[in-house]
Amino acid sequence: MAGNRRAARQIARILHSCSRKEKLPWHRVINREGRISLARQQGYDDQKELLINEGIIFDPSDKINLDHFLWHGHKV
Numbered sequence: 001m002a003g004n005r006r007a008a009r010q011i012a013r014i015l016h017s018c019s020r021k022e023k024l025p026w027h028r029v030i031n032r033e034g035r036i037s038l039a040r041q042q043g044y045d046d047q048k049e050l051l052i053n054e055g056i057i058f059d060p061s062d063k064i065n066l067d068h069f070l071w072h073g074h075k076v
Helices: 007-022 044-053
Strands: none
16 A cells, blocks of 8 residues: 555554654554565564454464455545
8 A cells, every 4th residue: 555565664664663752553564465574573573463462363374364454544
């Protein structure tokens, strides 16, 4: 939805760096495949835990079902 194949990782890192001060939901940014783009030991585990705490379900390959969980923007 961001318009760039690599945008999910960049946006998640930017939001993560500002998240404590601004309370931004950085952990909700995933890639177009329904996967977390951050590397392990660089926010991956934190992001997955936060998503699970919000009720997001991962399949055995750590993928999220985008048909069920994808946000389609605000409806006016």
